[in-house]
Structure formats: C-alpha cells, structure tokens
Amino acid sequence: MATLEIKDLHVSVVTDEAPKEILKGVDLTIKAGETHAIMGPNGSGKSTLSYAIAGHPKYQVTSGSVLLDGEDVLAMSVDERARAGVFLAMQYPVEVPGVSMSNFLRTAATAVRGEAPNLRHWVKEVKAAMGELDIDSAFAERSVNEGFSGGEKKRHEILQLSLLKPKIAILDETDSGLDVDALRVVSDGVNRYKAAGEVGVMLITHYTRILKHISPDFVHVFADGRIVESGGPELAQVLEDEGYVKYAGKQEAAKIG
Template identity: 50%
Template sequence: MHEMDLLKIENLTAGIEEKELLHGVSLTVGSGETHVLMGPNGAGKSTLGYTVMGSPEYTVTGGTIRFDGADITRESPDKRAKRGIFLSFQNPVEIPGLSLSDFIRNAMEQITGQRLKLWDFKKQLRAAMDVLHMDAAYADRDLNAGFSGGEKKKAEILQLLMLKPKLAILDETDSGLDVDAVKTVSAGIAAYRETCGGSLLIITHNSKILDALTVDRTHIIADGRIVKEGGAELIAEINRSGFDAYTGKGAV
C-alpha cells in the first residue's frame, strides 16, 4: 500500500445473500483526493459505498478493503466511523426524539472519545450552519423529522463539516435538489475539503455538484465492475454521451 493511499480496495466481490453485485472491484483514493464514481442505475455505485462503510446488508465474499494502512474488510461500521470514514445516505432516516444538535455532538464525542464543551460545540455548529445557510432553529429540531429532501441533505453535509472525517463517501447527495440547494451543498462539500483536507468519493449523476471542486479521478462502474477510469474529462464525456458505451444498452 502506497504511503499516500487512504482507501485501497482490491479485487472486491460482494453482494446480498446469494446475489453477487460487485465483481472484482479495485479502486484507490489517495489522501486529500477527490474521486467521482459514476454509472447507470443498478451498476453497483451505492453497493460499493455501503460495503466500504461495512453495512451488514452486504456480504464481502472476496478481496480486501484497506483504510489508512489497516485491513478493515471485516470491521463493524462503528469501528470504521471511528477510523474516519463517513457515508451520507441517499435517503437519510428520520429519528424523532433526538435533536440534530445532540446527534452531532454525540457522534463527535464517540469518535474523539472526549467530552465537548457545550459553548465550543455550539460555536462550531453555528459556523457550519452558516456555510449551508441553515436557520439556527434546525439544530433543536428532531433529526430529519419533517425535513424536506433538501433540508435532509444539508443536515448530512452539516454532519460532514462537524465530524471532519478522513474520507467522506457521498451517495447521491445531490438527488432531488433544486439548483440553489445543489449550489449550497456543493459549497459545503468544498468547505469540508478546505478546512480539513479530507478525501472524497462522490457518487453522483449530476456534475453540477462538482463545480466547486477539483476532481482528481473519475471511475465508471457498470454491472458491478469498474469499466473505465480517467480524470475530470471523463465526467464531460458522460454528460455528452451517457453510459451506453460501457453497458452496450444504456442505463438499466
């Protein structure tokens, strides 16, 4: 493993029960790099993200996942989170009875193993919310309860800004957002990169969310396999021509 490699996936096969969804996937993300994962519906994009995070829904049947030099292939999601991996969800869950503020504070304390001074925490939270143009009242609302799609996505990016993970996997964070919300979320992602220098693996259909970022590497996945890799120019190619050349039949 190269000393600058943060995430190194080698020949990974994984699936749900008997159905194999990833077939020998290899992908490396270096420290401080921004990578984009694109592909048609059902290609395995989200499966890869959830498998890296250690979701119990998916079973790894071959290959390895290494993070920051350690083999995490069999580790639990909470251990991976403590190592510095963050996964945003396409459809964030609602948790009535737990405020957004308390959720983030608890998560920060779990990861750092230290109690946070309330004043310092609130100051950090307010600054992060300002980046996302979020009203201060959201901090006291139940996590995602009654939030619009855009508000849920902003709450996810707020967690990203507060937790400062080494690697953020953003799964369709831009889906269902209007143009203004995409710009705000994009600015939040850029702020994460600027403030802590973390690495990004962005799963997306919408290149607009990438406007504020410098993309180092693009990966195209189809039918559970990485079929092409390149730089940011690959995103423009997909915007022009779609995925037909990689599937033989377009999106499935």
C-alpha cells in the same frame, strides 16, 4: 496522509431467495486531497460499494479487501469504521424521530473524537457550521431529518461531515433532489471541508452538474459491478454527451482501459 485502498472487492446483497453478487472485483485507491467521481447507470453497483465500505449488514463481502492507512476496514464494526475516519453521506438519509439534531451531533462527535467536546466551544462550532450551510438554528432542536425536505436532509449530511471531520468522505448521490441553490450550498460545504483538512472524497453521482461545483481529480465509470473505465475530469463530459449506453450490461466492458 490518509489512503483508502479497495482491492478486488466482491460483494453480494442479501435477498429473500439467495445472495446476489453485485460487486464483481472493484479496485480503487483514494488518497487524502483527491476527489474521485464514481459515475454509471442505475443498478451498476455504485451505492453497493458505499454501503459495503460503511458496513451495512445487508451487504456481504465475499472476497477482496478494504484498507484505511493499512488497517483492515472490513474487520471493524460500523462504529469502529466511523471512528477510524470513514464517513458516508447517504443517498436517502433516514428520519430518527425523538432524537434532536443537537443531541445526535454531539453524541456522534463524542464517539468519533473519543471525548465529549467542550460544550461552550461545541455550541459555537455547530452554530458556525449551520450558518455556512444556511441551516436555520431552530433545526437544532428538531428530530433528525423528520419532516425535512430533500435539500434540508442533504445539508444535514454535510453538516455532519464538517463536524465529524473524517479522513475519507463517501458522498452517495448528494446532489439527488437538490435545487440549484441547495446544490451550490452543499457543494460549497464539501469544498470548505476539503480546503480545511486532508480528506479523500468518493463522490457518487449520475450527472455532471455537481461536478461543476466540486471538481474531481479522477472520474470512474461503474458498470456491471466493476470500474470499467477511468480518466480525468474530461471523462465526465464525455458521459454527459454520450450517456452510458456503451457500458450498461456489457460484461466485456470490464476490459476497457
């Protein structure tokens, strides 16, 4: 079973002036079959954590480690991380004009699987996955995310998840910009993939509404670049009721728990 181990991770972001430390010692272990919800105020470092694991060049790991099944993720290139089983559904999916969804998906699957999928089987696989996510088949020939609504972009991210079959899925505010119907479809897509295989999920969100569809096993509160409190699903409701006031900007919050 896949295991992602993050130990004492410190990360700085590159700015025009000087690197700014964002993550200040993150410890987290995610195992296959588990869903970990990462919650916290804006600017606390949640997205920085996702980008650092995925290998975004703007984010510099200054110390600490990230291991996937004992292998050093930080020593891997971005494409090697994807092939190893790390997947990031971005908060703001980018548009890729001139590259069709169908070509993008098959190229990505070929890179991750190590060989091109059989075309006949691949067409059936993509069609079935698109149908489950209520994605019109005409989207297959449209440029990646170009002219897509927010909900359509997020559905495309989950389509990638279902086809690339990662070991660890990092979902960065997948619920952002979704209406009620789109939230249900996207959540169902994540739950289907979880039920079909052994995957660990890191779900980054501000709100509990997606957690009503995707049940977390653990909830972690992020503040000032650290996990300052952890608990079960009930912690999410406490955050919904009380907000993040007692965590935001408090250095001493790192001692909680």
